[in-house]
Amino acid sequence: MIRLEDITVRFEEFTALKEINVHVKEGEFFTFLGPSGCGKTTTLRTIAGFIQPVSGKVFVKGNDITRLPIEERNIGIVFQSYALFPTMTVRDNIAFGLKIKKLGKEEIARKVDAIARKVDLSEEQLRKAVSQLSGGQQQRVAIARALVTEPAIICMDEPLSNLDAKLRVQLRNELKKMQRDFGITTIYVTHDQEEALTLSDRIAVFNKGGIEQTGTPNEVYNHSSTEFVCNFIGDINQLSEKTVALMNASGAMLDPKMAHYIRLERVPVNAQHSQGAWETRGSVLSREYYGTYIKYTVKTEVQDLRSIVRNDGVSIYEPGEKVTLSLHPDNVMSYPRREGGLA
Amino acid sequence: MKSVAKWLKPGQIFRLFGFGLFIYLFLGFMILPNINTLTQIFSTKTASGGTDPWAVIRFFFAGNMGTYVLNSLKLAVGLVVTANVVGISIVLLTEYFDIRGAKILRMGYMTTLIYSGVALVTGYLFLYDNNGILTTALANAFPGMNRNWFSGFSAVMFTMTFATTSNHMLFLRNAIRNIDYNTVEAARNLGARPLKVLFKVVFPTLIPTLFSLTIMTFITGLCAMSAPTLLGYDSINPEIVRLAGSSVADEAFPQARAALLSIILAVFTIVLLTILSAYERRGHYLSVSKTKAKLVKQKIDNKVANVFAHIYAYLLFIVYMTPVVMIIIFSFQTYGAIRMKTLDLGNWTFLNFFGKEDYSYLTSRGVYRVREGAVSGVFSNADTLGGIRTSFILSALAAALACVIVVVAVNYIFKHRKKGAVLEYALLFPWLLPTILICYSYRTYFNSNDIWYVGNANLYYAENVRLLIIIAYTVVKLPFSLRMIKAAFYAIDDELEDAARNLGAGGLTTMLRIKLPIVLPSVLAVFALNFNALFTEFDMSATFASSYGTSYAMVMQAMTREEGLYGYNVNASGRRAASTVFIMLLSGLILYLVYGVGARDLGERLAAREKRRKRRDRILTRLGLRQAG
Numbered sequence: 001m002i003r004l005e006d007i008t009v010r011f012e013e014f015t016a017l018k019e020i021n022v023h024v025k026e027g028e029f030f031t032f033l034g035p036s037g038c039g040k041t042t043t044l045r046t047i048a049g050f051i052q053p054v055s056g057k058v059f060v061k062g063n064d065i066t067r068l069p070i071e072e073r074n075i076g077i078v079f080q081s082y083a084l085f086p087t088m089t090v091r092d093n094i095a096f097g098l099k100i101k102k103l104g105k106e107e108i109a110r111k112v113d114a115i116a117r118k119v120d121l122s123e124e125q126l127r128k129a130v131s132q133l134s135g136g137q138q139q140r141v142a143i144a145r146a147l148v149t150e151p152a153i154i155c156m157d158e159p160l161s162n163l164d165a166k167l168r169v170q171l172r173n174e175l176k177k178m179q180r181d182f183g184i185t186t187i188y189v190t191h192d193q194e195e196a197l198t199l200s201d202r203i204a205v206f207n208k209g210g211i212e213q214t215g216t217p218n219e220v221y222n223h224s225s226t227e228f229v230c231n232f233i234g235d236i237n238q239l240s241e242k243t244v245a246l247m248n249a250s251g252a253m254l255d256p257k258m259a260h261y262i263r264l265e266r267v268p269v270n271a272q273h274s275q276g277a278w279e280t281r282g283s284v285l286s287r288e289y290y291g292t293y294i295k296y297t298v299k300t301e302v303q304d305l306r307s308i309v310r311n312d313g314v315s316i317y318e319p320g321e322k323v324t325l326s327l328h329p330d331n332v333m334s335y336p337r338r339e340g341g342l343a
Numbered sequence: 344m345k346s347v348a349k350w351l352k353p354g355q356i357f358r359l360f361g362f363g364l365f366i367y368l369f370l371g372f373m374i375l376p377n378i379n380t381l382t383q384i385f386s387t388k389t390a391s392g393g394t395d396p397w398a399v400i401r402f403f404f405a406g407n408m409g410t411y412v413l414n415s416l417k418l419a420v421g422l423v424v425t426a427n428v429v430g431i432s433i434v435l436l437t438e439y440f441d442i443r444g445a446k447i448l449r450m451g452y453m454t455t456l457i458y459s460g461v462a463l464v465t466g467y468l469f470l471y472d473n474n475g476i477l478t479t480a481l482a483n484a485f486p487g488m489n490r491n492w493f494s495g496f497s498a499v500m501f502t503m504t505f506a507t508t509s510n511h512m513l514f515l516r517n518a519i520r521n522i523d524y525n526t527v528e529a530a531r532n533l534g535a536r537p538l539k540v541l542f543k544v545v546f547p548t549l550i551p552t553l554f555s556l557t558i559m560t561f562i563t564g565l566c567a568m569s570a571p572t573l574l575g576y577d578s579i580n581p582e583i584v585r586l587a588g589s590s591v592a593d594e595a596f597p598q599a600r601a602a603l604l605s606i607i608l609a610v611f612t613i614v615l616l617t618i619l620s621a622y623e624r625r626g627h628y629l630s631v632s633k634t635k636a637k638l639v640k641q642k643i644d645n646k647v648a649n650v651f652a653h654i655y656a657y658l659l660f661i662v663y664m665t666p667v668v669m670i671i672i673f674s675f676q677t678y679g680a681i682r683m684k685t686l687d688l689g690n691w692t693f694l695n696f697f698g699k700e701d702y703s704y705l706t707s708r709g710v711y712r713v714r715e716g717a718v719s720g721v722f723s724n725a726d727t728l729g730g731i732r733t734s735f736i737l738s739a740l741a742a743a744l745a746c747v748i749v750v751v752a753v754n755y756i757f758k759h760r761k762k763g764a765v766l767e768y769a770l771l772f773p774w775l776l777p778t779i780l781i782c783y784s785y786r787t788y789f790n791s792n793d794i795w796y797v798g799n800a801n802l803y804y805a806e807n808v809r810l811l812i813i814i815a816y817t818v819v820k821l822p823f824s825l826r827m828i829k830a831a832f833y834a835i836d837d838e839l840e841d842a843a844r845n846l847g848a849g850g851l852t853t854m855l856r857i858k859l860p861i862v863l864p865s866v867l868a869v870f871a872l873n874f875n876a877l878f879t880e881f882d883m884s885a886t887f888a889s890s891y892g893t894s895y896a897m898v899m900q901a902m903t904r905e906e907g908l909y910g911y912n913v914n915a916s917g918r919r920a921a922s923t924v925f926i927m928l929l930s931g932l933i934l935y936l937v938y939g940v941g942a943r944d945l946g947e948r949l950a951a952r953e954k955r956r957k958r959r960d961r962i963l964t965r966l967g968l969r970q971a972g
Contacts, residue, residue: 048841048845050841050844070844070845071844071845071846071847071848071849072847073845075845076845077841077842077845079838079841079842080838081836081838083836083838083839083841083842085839085842085843085857085860086861086944086945087857087860087861087863087944087945088860088945089945089949096843096846096848096856097846097847100846100847100848100852101847127949128946128949129944129945129946129948129949130945130946131944131945131946132946132949132950145842145846149846149847
């Protein structure tokens with residue numbers, strides 16, 4: 001459906017993207033995830049045509065659109081700020097693209113009404129000015145405006161970042177439902193890993209103008225292919241050399257030259273002994289209470305380790321309490337050490 | 344062939360045409376005329392026919408030309424002090440301190456926005472002149488007083504102090520309203536007393552605005568025209584205008600002297616504006632907070648201080664309002680009452696606005712009739728109406744032209760950083776040149792049949808001068824328009840343009856349908872401010888001094904001069920008062936439309952429409968014309 005081949009983008013001296021390769025399939029919800037300044041928005045803007053790559057090609061349905069003008073690409077965009085036109089009513093905002101295409105008045109009205117129904121905007125809301133709507137309603141207008149021209153692809157640039165936490169979660173679900181209903185190929189840009197993991201069919205993790213890993217949420221989370229990815233997604237413990245040595249002494253086969261990580265939820269507290277796991281005792285240093293789960297920091301002989309435990313309402317440990325942590329070598333993710341290391 | 348085809352694309356041709364036009368206008372109407380003025384200084388002819396490049400310079404140091412410069416400087420320095428004191432006072436009294444009746448006070452302090460220039464100066468003369476209304480009233484109460492108190496330096500200072508606070512009311516008011524009230528509360532919470540808060544927390548945030556205002560006021564004082572001319576004070580500008588109209592037969596090289604004085608003004612302006620822009624580039628104390636709290640007016644706790652603040656506020660209010668109220672009252676008075684400078688409460692008339700009347704008076708040989716229609720209203724007097732019409736058309740055209748040029752230019756400036764900067768400086772260039780220099784340069788340079796690029800037409804000749812005035816008006820208003828409209832463009836989110844392009848709109852459509860509607864309120868505001876200023880301007884039309892370009896202000900001045908002479912214009916003062924009332928209404932209406940109605944966003948407009956609809960429905964229901972529900 002969309003294929004980026006060796007895209008390189010330069011802003012004067014600065015290389016923003018180097019040899020990016022992405023293949024998004026028809027109907028897929030594809031997310032570009034990464035910290036700010038990593039090149040995810042630049043990639044999106046290259047697909048939409050706002051940025052011309054110095055080398056590489058952009059294909060949509062097999063057609064090379066690298067040099068096609070922005071307005072001929074038929075790619076819908078939901079902008080970070082929504083970019084709704086403040087001098088127009090909601091209806092005029094949605095109809096803008098259709099008017100540019102010089103469609104008949106009745107056809108425009110019919111299409112606007114149809115899309116408004118689908119994104120749940122009332123007739124009364126259509127008559128309002130954009131500034132009279134709430135954040136969530138504005139977002140629906142932005143989506144309707146992007147979809148009404150029936151684009152082949154829709155791109156969303158951090159569309160939830162302007163909303164408060166509760167609305168964000170609520171709209172995230174609506175967004176997913178809408179995408180499923182419309183069945184449209186979607187490219188989604190975000191720096192929020194939770195958003196990426198819950199929404200996406202596949203994720204491309206960006207770092208410093210390159211892609212570190214492309215995969216399903218599960219692949220990216222549980223089988224991070226690089227040290228950056230495993231650090232960026234989810235919370236993680238880096239194991240110290242001493243810990244690795246002790247684990248190897250009890251039968252694990254971890255390469256001491258590499259960097260080793262284990263996710264917080266893979267470090268159970270006071271669990272039943274399982275085959276092959278290495279156990280260590282320590283005392284609870286601090287406790288963060290989240291409701292559904294609890295995060296402990298435990299001081300052991302070798303290093304401080306963090307652990308996330310589901311809140312069962314029974315076994316809650318106080319700071320200072322002695323506990324046993326178990327680490328299974330199968331859950332350890334290992335990477336070649338970087339110069340200087342992370343953490 | 345391919346490259347030629349590329350060059351012939353409509354976009355390219357348009358761009359090339361725009362570039363050519365820009366070069367033509369910039370060189371032809373900004374650079375060449377002014378360079379011509381500069382060279383005039385060094386090309387004075389001696390009696391024997393040779394040129395003497397240093398004659399004017401020698402004359403300057405030997406004669407009394409220096410006093411004009413000194414007088415202007417004296418006025419500028421004095422004005423900076425008085426206008427800032429009054430300007431800061433009125434803003435603090437209406438926006439910062441809790442003074443009773445602040446809304447009414449503000450209306451009074453803001454009258455200078457619709458009542459300025461020649462109208463204001465002649466209004467002051469009408470009141471404070473040696474036989475003015477107030478002076479007469481005061482002299483009757485205190486027989487010993489000096490009836491000539493309102494003349495020369497003190498009169499100019501007094502008038503200009505209250506005439507130049509408009510900018511304070513616009514910009515300083517804005518700055519003070521943008522103060523984050525949380526900072527005031529924080530200072531109080533940390534133990535600072537109210538006065539300390541004012542000086543240590545509030546004032547520092549106002550300094551950038553005050554600095555700009557000080558420079559602008561200084562330049563205003565330096566380039567003052569209407570007040571010194573009408574009140575009789577020998578500063579630079581009136582002298583330039585006098586010299587420009589003088590001839591070699593009367594005195595030594597008047598044109599070269601006028602040129603030298605304009606260049607001196609220009610040098611001062613350039614130095615001051617360089618300081619200002621260097622200061623502005625150093626950055627400002629911008630508020631860092633994201634959630635600003637609205638300023639709450641401060642009560643003055645000290646009772647005595649509070650009483651004094653109120654007295655001071657209302658004294659200023661009286662000073663601002665008296666001329667306005669008097670002008671309105673006297674515009675409905677008969678010429679007899681005006682002549683006698685006394686209010687005749689039993690006798691009101693519309694004659695100063697509409698209609699004509701013959702004038703006659705009793706002599707020892709019987710009734711003497713002067714020519715027909717010696718008493719006439721604004722809308723019945725051909726001269727006054729002509730001046731208003733000329734000013735209206737020329738100002739409206741120039742104000743609109745300046746806005747159009749600047750909107751196109753700013754759109755370009757935002758798209759092309761480097762080339763845009765050149766364009767921006769070119770448009771700001773007229774700021775460096777005193778208005779009078781530009782007009783003087785146009786008058787002398789285009790008064791010839793040898794300027795090839797305007798088709799060898801003499802632009803100063805007959806009706807052509809109107810075109811020249813429009814160009815001068817436009818050029819003079821470019822820098823101000825650019826600064827204001829550029830600020831408005833900053834408010835456009837980049838993503839809006841991206842969104843429009845993404846939805847299939849081209850550059851022109853994006854400009855017309857998306858960007859222009861957003862900046863339109865600001866553009867209209869700039870148009871209104873330009874129009875109001877040009878409509879009442881005096882110095883430019885006076886410099887051109889052409890009977891084909893007699894502006895409203897010049898008609899006003901003429902009326903003052905020839906009032907009652909040989910039975911002419913018997914009710915000139917009354918008609919002037921009436922025309923001032925008309926101008927105030929017009930300017931006020933424009934400002935209301937632009938700031939009051941035009942500044943509402945779409946949401947507010949729709950909400951207002953909805954409210955009106957509901958009210959109408961309610962009335963219809965009550966009248967039984969419509970079913971309830």
